[in-house]
Each structure stands twice: as structure tokens, then as C-alpha cells.
Amino acid sequence: MSLLRAAATVSGLTLLSRITGLARENLTAAIFGASAFTDAFFVAFRLPNLLRRLFAEGAFSQAFVPILAESRAHAEARGGADPQAALAETRTLVDRIATALFWTLVAVSLVGVLASPALVWLIASGLREQPEVFAAAVTMTRWMFPYILSASLIALSAGILNTWKRFAVPAFTPVMLNLCFIGAALGLSRFFDPPIYALAAGVVLGGIAQLAIQVPALHRIGMLPRIRLNLREALADPHTRRVLKLMAPAVLAVSVAQISLVINTHIASRLAPGSVSWISYGDRLMEFPTALLGVALGTVLLPTLARARGRGDDRAYSELLDWGLRVCVLLALPCMVGLALMSEPLTALLFHYGRFDAHDVEMTRRAVSGYAVGLIGLIAIKVLAPGFYAQQDVRTPVKIAIAVLVVTQLLNLLTVPWFAHAGLAVSISVGALANAGLLLAGLRRRGVWHPTPGWPKFLGQTIASSALLAAALAATVPRFDWIAMRAAPFERIGLTLGLVAGGAIVYLVALLALGVRPMQFVKHGRRSD
Incomplete structure (x- = not known):
């Protein structure tokens, strides 16, 4: 099975998993509320x-x-x-x-x-x-x-x-x-x-x-x-x-991230009633793109990187990492913009039923916006971490995870008094960005990843395309009363899906106009197995 086909299989089934997961959260919110x-x-x-x-x-x-x-x-x-x-x-x-x-x-x-x-x-x-x-x-x-x-x-x-x-x-x-x-x-x-x-x-x-x-x-x-x-x-x-x-050492690396979540839950339990639920619902929505992109890429990259290392093919190893990073930027950046600017319609569409009222929508929306800040970091970690694990190096991720835990909890002291539960989401996002940055620097420093030519141009193209997407969403999303549409659920579904599709078209057209050809990533995915 090729790298591309494997990633597509995992991504497609992950999409099904997340859809049923959102349906589960939807029912939980409707039946039990917050x-x-x-x-x-x-x-x-x-x-x-x-x-x-x-x-x-x-x-x-x-x-x-x-x-x-x-x-x-x-x-x-x-x-x-x-x-x-x-x-x-x-x-x-x-x-x-x-x-x-x-x-x-x-x-x-x-x-x-x-x-x-x-x-x-x-x-x-x-x-x-x-x-x-x-x-x-x-x-x-x-x-x-x-x-x-x-x-x-x-x-x-x-x-x-x-x-x-x-x-x-x-x-x-x-x-x-x-x-x-x-x-x-x-x-x-x-x-x-x-x-x-x-x-x-x-x-x-x-x-x-x-x-x-x-x-x-x-x-x-x-x-x-x-x-x-x-x-x-x-x-x-x-x-x-x-x-x-x-x-x-792997337990220590993973446990640091989970300890951060436990601390955040402890803090949320001392805030307004429902804060733990708002954070949990926001986390579920944020995990949709993280799993769909990050987990799929990480699942297929780890064994493929391990095979390249076993063959002693350093060039293939670096190219695989470079391909994963480019796909991450290409897809995660617009997802980050969309999640931030469409936090209200997405939250209302998925959870605004039954006992989940307008106040719950607003509180969950704030958490989603906070998580959106670090979405690209959360996805990039799934691509970068296998670069260390395939070399049986877990000590570096451990050191980075400990440093990020300290940063996250220090940020909580600053953000929670101002933004309540949403401040917890912001601190997680900043920590994820720091984690990804340190992992990337580590791979670059040891010579494992050599950026292929054209990265500055590629970043400029994707950032410009994402900016156009942001402008389009900022001009359209506030025009609708998403809370009032509770009485017209099919209208809300249609408008939300229309905005998602329209945003995707705007981003794709902008990429093509600026010279990005998505098929180049498909071809490399076929070569990399």
C-alpha cells in the first residue's frame, strides 16, 4: 500500500470516526446539556x-x-x-x-x-x-x-x-x-x-x-x-x-501533555459551572481537524520513516519529513482560519440542541477560538514527532514536553483571570506552537531534515491564500444570526456547509492563482513509500 493510499485510508476512516464522535457529543449536549x-x-x-x-x-x-x-x-x-x-x-x-x-x-x-x-x-x-x-x-x-x-x-x-x-x-x-x-x-x-x-x-x-x-x-x-x-x-x-x-521515557513525554490537561481540568472545575463541559466540547471540535490531518499523517509516516532509516536512506528520510510538513502547512493553515472565524456557526450547528442553550454556545465558541490559535502546531507535532521516534530518540521530545508544560501553566496564570475557561485553551495553543517549533529546530539542528528549495515562496503563497479566506469569512459569517436559526436547523446546516464549501473554493482558487499546484504533493506521496 502506497504512502498516499495509506494516508487516504486512515484519513477517510478517521473522518467517519470524527463524524460519529461529533454525533455522540451532539446527543450528549442535547440530552444532558452542560x-x-x-x-x-x-x-x-x-x-x-x-x-x-x-x-x-x-x-x-x-x-x-x-x-x-x-x-x-x-x-x-x-x-x-x-x-x-x-x-x-x-x-x-x-x-x-x-x-x-x-x-x-x-x-x-x-x-x-x-x-x-x-x-x-x-x-x-x-x-x-x-x-x-x-x-x-x-x-x-x-x-x-x-x-x-x-x-x-x-x-x-x-x-x-x-x-x-x-x-x-x-x-x-x-x-x-x-x-x-x-x-x-x-x-x-x-x-x-x-x-x-x-x-x-x-x-x-x-x-x-x-x-x-x-x-x-x-x-x-x-x-x-x-x-x-x-x-x-x-x-x-x-x-x-x-x-x-x-x-x-515515552511515558514521561506523553504524561507531561496529559498532566497539563489534568491541571486545566482542575482549574476549570473551580470556574463557573459548566466550564469543564465547555472546554470538553471545544476540545472535541478542535480534535476533528487534528485527528483527520495529524493522526493520518503520523500513522503512515512513522513506519515509512523507520523503513527509510533502516535502509540508511537519509535523503528519503528528509524528503518524507519535508513532504509531511508541507502538507501540514497547506491544510492546517486554512483549517486554523476557518475554525477561528466560524467558531460560532460550527458550535451552534453541532451542539445547539435540547438543553444546550445560547449561553453554552457562546462559552464553547470562546474555547474553540482559543484552541484554533494553536491548531497548526497541534497538527505539526504529529508530523514532527515521528522524525524522532523513528530514530528511537524519545529523550528530546521529553525535554521539549517538560519545557512546554512549564510555559503552559505560566500562561494559565496570565490568561485565566482575563478569559476564564477560554484562557486555558489559549495556553494549550501557545504550548502546542512552542512544542512544534522546538521539535522542528531539533530536527534541523541534527541534520535530519533538510528543507527543500522553495519554502519561503510556499509559505508566502499559503499565508496569502489563508488571508483571502479570512477576509471572505469575516465578511460573511457575522451576517447571520446563528443562535436564532435553532428554529430552522436545516437552514443552519445548509448555510454552514455552504460557508465551508465556499471557503474551500476561495482558498483553492487563491492557491492556484498564486502558483501552488496541489498535485505535486500527491505525486510525492506516491514516490515516498
Whole structure:
């Protein structure tokens, strides 16, 4: 599968995931609104979600995939004419890592369930002022904490499938969580008191469903992990030890970003009621372009960069990074402009239903605008970080992440008194821009990335095109009363989609007029595999 096709596959399925994710948030907002109990759910879900990102999607994935790919290549080289022997050797590695991961996360889950009251207090102590809300957060934390176990096994399965270039199933897996979420909100809320407990049940069911759809794909390639009882043997395996060794600094790198989110949640819980929800809804909207562009690029770049490094092809390595950065600038810059200037219509379109009122729209819009400032940085990180991980360098991202955490929290002291919850979004954005800038400087300094000719001209072309897009949106968006259109939802949908399409046309025409030819990126994507 070519680099372009792989990226298109991941991006397309990520789009489906984000659409269902937005539908899930839409239903959550319409059914439950932005209340103290929705704050309790988001706090409870953030705890297991934090560890999921640390152990599943973050550090584990970065450590496991390169070692699995290397082990597979060595096994195939030794196996020669006996592919079954090579498959068996690789499967032994998968079984031992799966065993170590499973029993470790079982222990973590048990600790989390028992320590739920203390954990909720640490992340959102402001909820204690409302005992019934605090109790609900504790209960939902206990229900959802074991989700990190299923999520980690899902990440293991995804790493295996991606190594075998089976990108479709892992990219589709998040859709299952969203569908279970939606089903629980619609069908189970009337059976719980408070009804918000239905969402916690949806998370549990979603974890099971996500894992279940991976099983047939793993079975087809002969890599369905087998969990053993002997944890000591699994931990003694040299490959397992290498994964753990690489995970240690990677956990620190990922945890710094998540600690920043936890601190922001803690601060938001002490602001006006609903602040945690406004930040969460804004984060969901911001993650749409971040995942669609950044995750797709990062998913296909990491293994491709690793192959280039394995061949000793420094030129291809640099060209891959350069291609990823140009695609990032080409697509992320207009998304940043659009998200900032269309924050009100997008927020109203997606969330202004049911108990989610005009005040909630305005507060969420402010958070979205704050996040938009750093959108290009958030996407660029997904392109730049694989440049370090493919070289098995995680120390540099760790140092950068720590520096960014300090910057972010210092900014909170300045922005929150002036902008309340929106100040938290602004601090995250500035931190993301700083993170991306430092990663880029590091790659350039060590000679890993050599900019291809034409960067100043390309930047000028994209900035000018984005400026024209900004002017067009600034002249049209304020002409409509997006809140009043609640009574005419189809009109609001049509106008919003029309603005998005019109903005895309303005940007594309401006690019073409200034001499940018998007097909050049397509051709390079085909050559880079």
C-alpha cells in the first residue's frame, strides 16, 4: 500500500470516526446539556482516558511498533524458505508482550477502582462542593476505569495490524466506541438515576466492541495474541524488556501533555459551572481537524520513516519529513482560519440542541477560538514527532514536553483571570506552537531534515491564500444570526456547509492563482513509500 493510499485510508476512516464522535457529543449536549452532572462524567472519563493515552495510544504504541517490525524482519530473514517458522517466532513475541501488558493493566485497573474517590478529588476537587455530583463522578470512575485494559489491548492489536499494513480496521475501531456511546445515550439513560450513568455504561460496552472487531483481522494474519498466566516469563523476554525500556521515557513525554490537561481540568472545575463541559466540547471540535490531518499523517509516516532509516536512506528520510510538513502547512493553515472565524456557526450547528442553550454556545465558541490559535502546531507535532521516534530518540521530545508544560501553566496564570475557561485553551495553543517549533529546530539542528528549495515562496503563497479566506469569512459569517436559526436547523446546516464549501473554493482558487499546484504533493506521496 502506497504512502498516499495509506494516508487516504486512515484519513477517510478517521473522518467517519470524527463524524460519529461529533454525533455522540451532539446527543450528549442535547440530552444532558452542560451541567454539574455532565462535568462529573467528563471528569470521570478523563481519568481512564488519561491512562489510555499514556499506556495505549502513546508510549506503548511508540515503543511496540518499531520493535515488532524489526523482530518480524529478522525472523523472516532467519526463516528463509520457512515462513511459518518466522510467523511462529514473531507470534511468540506478540504473546509475551500481550501477557505482560494484560496483567500489568489488570493491576492498574484494580488500584484505580479502589482509589476512585482520591483520584476524583485530585483531578476536580471543586466537585466536592456538591456531594451528589462528587459521588456520581466516583461511581462512574469505578465503572470506566477498567476501560484502560481493553484500550491497551486495542492498541496492541492496532500496532500488529499496522505493522502488517492493515490500516483499515484500526482506523475504524474508534467508530465502535462512538456508536456504543450513542446507543447508550438514546436507549439506556431512562434506566439510570442520574441518567448520565448511561454514558459510563456506553464506555464499558464500547471497549468490548472495539476489541471484538479486531479479533477476525488478527486471526486472518495469524497474530491473535494469547494471554499466558506466566507473567515472569513474559517480562524476562528480551523483546519485552526493550519495549519497557523504550516506554519509560515515552511515558514521561506523553504524561507531561496529559498532566497539563489534568491541571486545566482542575482549574476549570473551580470556574463557573459548566466550564469543564465547555472546554470538553471545544476540545472535541478542535480534535476533528487534528485527528483527520495529524493522526493520518503520523500513522503512515512513522513506519515509512523507520523503513527509510533502516535502509540508511537519509535523503528519503528528509524528503518524507519535508513532504509531511508541507502538507501540514497547506491544510492546517486554512483549517486554523476557518475554525477561528466560524467558531460560532460550527458550535451552534453541532451542539445547539435540547438543553444546550445560547449561553453554552457562546462559552464553547470562546474555547474553540482559543484552541484554533494553536491548531497548526497541534497538527505539526504529529508530523514532527515521528522524525524522532523513528530514530528511537524519545529523550528530546521529553525535554521539549517538560519545557512546554512549564510555559503552559505560566500562561494559565496570565490568561485565566482575563478569559476564564477560554484562557486555558489559549495556553494549550501557545504550548502546542512552542512544542512544534522546538521539535522542528531539533530536527534541523541534527541534520535530519533538510528543507527543500522553495519554502519561503510556499509559505508566502499559503499565508496569502489563508488571508483571502479570512477576509471572505469575516465578511460573511457575522451576517447571520446563528443562535436564532435553532428554529430552522436545516437552514443552519445548509448555510454552514455552504460557508465551508465556499471557503474551500476561495482558498483553492487563491492557491492556484498564486502558483501552488496541489498535485505535486500527491505525486510525492506516491514516490515516498
